[in-house]
Each structure stands twice: as structure tokens, then as C-alpha cells.
Amino acid sequence: MRFGNASIMIINTTTIDTGDYTCYFPELNGGLTFNITLVVGSVPKPIVTMSKVTDSGVQLKCEVQGAFPKPELRWQNCDGNIFDAEEAEISERDGRYHITLQTTVTSTTTTCFQCVVQQKDLNHETGSTITVPEKPFVDPCGKVTIEGLMTGIVVGAGLLVLVLVLLVFFKFITVRRVRAGTQKTDGDNETNEPLKSEHITV
Template sequence: MAPEGLSVNLDVELLGVSLCVWVSSFLLSDCFEKEPRFRLSPPIGSEVIRVSEGSDVILPCSLSTKESVVEKLFVWRKDEQKKKVFMYDIGDHYNNGLPGQDDQFRGRVSHFPDQLKFGNASIRIISTKITDSGDYTCHFPRINGLTFNMKLIVGSVPKPCVTILDVTDSGVQLKCEVQGAFPKPELRWKDSDGNILDAEEAEISERDGRYHITLQTTVTSTTTTSFQCVVQQKDLNHETASTITVSEKLFVDTCSKVTIEGFVTGMAVTAVVLPLTVFIWMRTRCVRGTQETDGDDETKETIETIETKETKETKETNEPLNSNNNSAELTSTL
């Protein structure tokens, strides 16, 4: 049996050897690891990048270790179709003869050659289009298959056009139009105090992936004559608006429009009915005059007939008398 002091010294020595072996093993395993442990910066995840149509955009992809990627391979792809946006393979890439780039991106995508040595594999897309919107991946096949995902939204954000559509008995009708917007926007009418106004159901149509929207509202006389059409695109975190000022006179005209319309209608009816009434009255008078003239003629004719008849009878009566008188005168003479 070993002395007690010797046993303690042996245990300490064995513990020291174990610690040395463990530390050496850890150091050696770290020193002789075949591939360095890379991380993407920013952290792996889905980043959303928003940009207006027609502008340029940079899609970021960098190794946090700043390890050079000059002698590496990285590939950019879009959507589930895996459209090849850009490829770099140890100095060869799509802009110096490497084949395979999708037609949609040909001549529009470039990388940053002077940044490769710092682990920067970002790309630039120029003159963005709405069709460029989608999901993109930055992939390092030879570095443990590291992949960075991001979403690009290319938006069309036209300013709304606001006009006075009509003035009715209910108030002043305002119209707000947005042409060719993407993503699909939401439209609202507000007064100058920021209160949301009631509006009709929006008219929405889609052509070639762009939205055309019209929203109408009717406003009445209030404490304000200034109204605003607000267009919001949540996917772009974008909002724009146009303001229109309605003259107070239009609200006054709206209130008096019924009276004015009644007056105008009355004048129109009078203009039609009065001449017609006069015409009918004159026509009736002419007919009566004709009838009276005909009556007078008939009466005159009757009187003349009676007078002629009486003259004839008198003449017939007088003729015998004249004959007798002539005979008497002749006898007396003889």
C-alpha cells in the first residue's frame, strides 16, 4: 500500500497531465480545423430592401470575418425559379465572359471588385423594374453552403391626382386618382384636421402588374375647405398625398342650387307654355271671328233675300194697278 503523501502527489500529477492533454487537444483541434467558421453580416435571415422604380439598388452580402472572397465562388439567384442574377468564380463572372446569366439581368448587374478582399460579395442592380421584385439569395457553395436571403420590393409610387368632379344637392364631389402604382396602395380622404372622410367604394383595376385606383367622396360645408387624398403603400413603408382647396362659394351654390334649379325650371316651363297659351288663345279668337263673320253673312243674305222677295211681290201687286190706270187714262183721252 502506498503512503498517503505519495497518493496525493500522484493524483495531482495525473490531474495536471489530464489538463495538459485537454488544453492541447482543444488548441490543436482549433488550429487544424480545415475550414474557418464564417458568418454572414448582417445575421442570416430575411432582409427587406425597398426602392423606387428606376433607381439603383445594392443587395448586401458580406462575411463578418472580412475573409477575402477573391478566390471563392458566390452565386446570386432570384425566386424559386433560381434565376441566375450574378455569379463570381475565382475571377470569372458574368460581366467578363462567364455564360449563364438570366436575360432579365444581363447588362444591369455588377459587383465590387475592390471589395472582394474584404469579404464583400454585394451586387448592384441598376435601373430597377417592378419585375425585379422578389426573393434573392447570396450563396457560397464552397463555404459550408452559407446562404443569405433577402427580399427586394421595387415600387411605383405616383402622386395622386385630385379634382372636383361635380357639385350636387348633397355637396361637392371630389375624385382622387392613382395610375400605375405598385404594390397595391390604399387611398383615403382626409380633412385638414386629419379626420378620415366617408368615401364611396374604390374602383380598382390592374394592368401589367400595376394598379389603377379611383376614390370619390362628397364633402359639405365644414370648418375647413381643404381636403387631402392620402396614398399609402405599406409594403414600401411609403406614403404620399395631394391636397385640394374647395371654394366656399361652391358650398353656397350647393345650398342654393335647389332654388336656382327651380327658378330655371320655372322659366323654362314659362318660356314654353306662355307662347303656346297665346297661340291657342289667338287661334280660338280667329275661329270665333270667322264664325261671327259667317253668321253676319248669312244674316245679310237672309235679309237681302227677304227684301228681294218683298220687292218682287210689291212689283207684282203694283203692275195690275198700273195697267188699270193706263187704261183709264186712255179712255179719258178718247
């Protein structure tokens, strides 16, 4: 105090220590009062998962458990471009916030995405990154799905079998007609001219 310096150290703080503190000096210049607001924050690193893969895109989920004060969450790619997200699911238990934020990303030029958690009151920010497997998106203009490829193979094989059956059928008819033209008539020693077939066989 003789050097004009007074300090109080609070150790092992928890979120319940958050509040307004007053320091009063009754004998300093007729009495002086100093006020300070203490905010004890807590936010674990968010958990990010790929919850669902559909034809429309990939659904990503970000979960924060036990944060204080209430943070803001956002989804962005690793270049910093922010994505639209669903409305956040927020619940509060024992003064702590549990938040889930989901977004669906469609075909993009990157597979790296981040969930960022920001506490503006504390000027604090943290986040987690997830890498989606190489392009699980389906581009209807430039890519063929496995199901579509298999369907095309089955349909093509069916058409090929049908064409072969028709070719064999018409060739059989052509042979029978030609053989019928080579038979001899009674009393005629000459063989008739074979009937000409107008069918072309392959």
C-alpha cells in the first residue's frame, strides 16, 4: 500500500465467480471506490462429425457441451467462407449451454470444413476441423453413380440377348425356306432352282 499498489488475486475460479467486484479504499484521498467485472468463461473444443450422406449433400454436425457464457457457432470451409446452417439447438443445464449446429454442404471445391465457436464477451474463439472423404457428392451433369452404371449394364445385356434371339430366329426361317426349294417333284429328274431368300443373316 505504501507504493500506491493494491491487488487481489483470485485463484481456482469457476463460472459461479462471474460478477461485479468492488474495491474500496476509505483512507485514500478521502475514500476511493473501484469497480471491475469478472467473467469466467468455459468452452470445450467442439465435436464435429459427418452425420449423414445423401444425394443432396453431406450433413455435418457440430456439438458444444457445457459452454459459458453462451457462445455463437458457425460453419465455414477452411478458406473462411461461411455456410448457411440450420437453426441451432440450444439447451441450458446448471448455467451451462449445450449447443448443436448442423449444416448440409453440397458439391464444392474443397473437402475441409470448420466449426467455429465464438464468445464475444471474452473475445475468445476456438474451433474444430473435419475433412470429408474425397468428393462424396454426386454431380448429375458429370458423374455416373454405381447404381446407374449397373442398371445400364443390365439393360444393355438384356437388349443384346434379345437381338441375338431375333437373329437366330430369322436365320432358322431362312434355312427352312431354302431347304424347301431343293425338294424334287414326282416324275421330274431335274432339281428345282433354290428359292432365293430375301433375308440377310449376320
